[in-house]
Amino acid sequence: MHQRLQASRLPVLLIGLLACAEATTDADVASCERLCDHLIGECAYDAYPTVDSCMAGCADQVYADVDIEVLESCIVDSGCDTFGIVECQNHHGAGARDEG
DSSP states (O other), X not given: OOOOOOTTTHHHHHHHHTTTSSXXXXXXXXXXXXXXXXXXXXXXXXXXXXXHHHHHHHHHHHHTTOOHHXXXXXXXXXXXXXXXXXXXXXXXXXXXXXXX
């Protein structure tokens, strides 16, 4: 069963989760909504059983200064392959290896 993002509630949730973080922008909220919509709506990704859990995870990524758009692009390109999603997190997510 796919849970659709409830636009009226999720921005408030993300802003609340990021209250202690640096500046939260509308772009951060929109990026997290797109990422979670893809992970839950398209991929049915088991690591995030609810939209709220996905948004909380995304908030952690934003707090760690992760470029959510780059992470989302990698995940979309993975074609919802679980191992591909994990690799995207390893390379672009919080705590990613610095290979430069």
